[in-house]
Amino acid sequence: MKVAIGADHGGFRLKEELKGFIVSLGHEVDDVGSYCADAVDYPDYALPVCEKVVSGDADRGILICGTGIGMTIAANKIPSIRCALVHDMFSAKATREHNDSNVLAMGERVVGPGIAQEIVRIWLETEFSHAARHEQRIGKVTSLEDKFTIHP
Template identity: 65%
Template sequence: MRVAIGADHAGVNIKEDIIHIIKELGMDAIDLGCDCNESVDYPDYAIPVAEKVASGEADRGILICGTGIGMSIAANKVSGIRCALVHDLFSAKATRLHNDSNVLAMGERIIGPGLASEIAKVWLETEYEAGRHAKRVSKITEYEARA
């Protein structure tokens, strides 16, 4: 699996931990930055990660900023993206099982590196169960196609 990952200045520390988890799971990390603590704009990282996933160049994406809110809003503007803002293990698993989320957003100022790593691992290892959820996800896809 190829995982695109990006962070702004407020998520750069956790990004490095998540890249380690991706590689530990035998997956490929596509690091799209940032690599600094100086203020940058989150859409400049969220949109390229989302575009990699939407185009199929990456199977999934992970985004980290201060709260995860800005990243998730920006990523969800890209057609075909179902970005979930997650700060707990239950939601990480549920959003893959039920929503087939293809991008994960987290906030470094909300959760620490240990929990972020656990969330990323659960999210990356959980497969979409489809079934009764497939009809709901397809309604989102159908709506997007009309826009």
């Protein structure tokens, strides 16, 4: 699996720690930045990760900022992105099984590196359940997205 990963300054250190871990699980990592801990704006990193997921250039994406909240908000503005803010293992599994999330967001100031690794492992290994009720709910979310997307 190819995983695009991005972080602002608040998530830079955790991003750097997770890259090697993701590779150790047998996945490819595409790091879109940031490449240092200097202050930057989270939307500037949410966008390229999500573009890679939407285009199929990456199978999934991971976004990290201080809390994960800003990245989640920015990512979910992009059609076809289902970004979940996760800080525990149960939610990591549930968001894949029930919501077919394609982008994971975490906060470096909220979750430590050991828990973050376990969240990432579970999230990458868990498949969408394809249960009819979950597919129906995702369809409704897509309908909301379509309703508010402006088509030229």
